[in-house]
Amino acid sequence: QVQLVESGGGLVQAGGSLRLSCAASGRTFRNGMGWFRRAPGKERELLAAITWSGRITYYADSVKGRFTISRDNAKNTLSLQMNSLKAEDTAAYYCAADTMNRGTPSIGNYDYWGQGTQVTVSA
Numbered sequence: 001q002v003q004l005v006e007s008g009g010g011l012v013q014a015g016g017s018l019r020l021s022c023a024a025s026g027r028t029f030r031n032g033m034g035w036f037r038r039a040p041g042k043e044r045e046l047l048a049a050i051t052w053s054g055r056i057t058y059y060a061d062s063v064k065g066r067f068t069i070s071r072d073n074a075k076n077t078l079s080l081q082m083n084s085l086k087a088e089d090t091a092a093y094y095c096a097a098d099t100m101n102r103g104t105p106s107i108g109n110y111d112y113w114g115q116g117t118q119v120t121v122s123a
Contacts, residue, residue, distance in 0.1 A: 009117030022095030032098035037091035058105035
């Protein structure tokens, strides 16, 4: 079992920045991790993925160059630095764990999910 808790969401103006965090507990060893989002009326979108060793395997085109995924295994935390935010980034953001550390950017690889944190970007 893996427990994931996101934090850091909120309301920000367009062009601003936010940093999301995900605290992991339970079976955390050697998990790949990813950040997702779901906007109202849209499908869940994989934004970024990182392996246990810290190799970044994926950024969605929609966030490439603006968002940065990172992890601190000693603290069991995953982060997503979001810069140059746009109104279309408004969504619920989720972290997820890939307990097989597969490293491939497939939504189906993720076994455990957090409850999400809301990000709202005002135009």
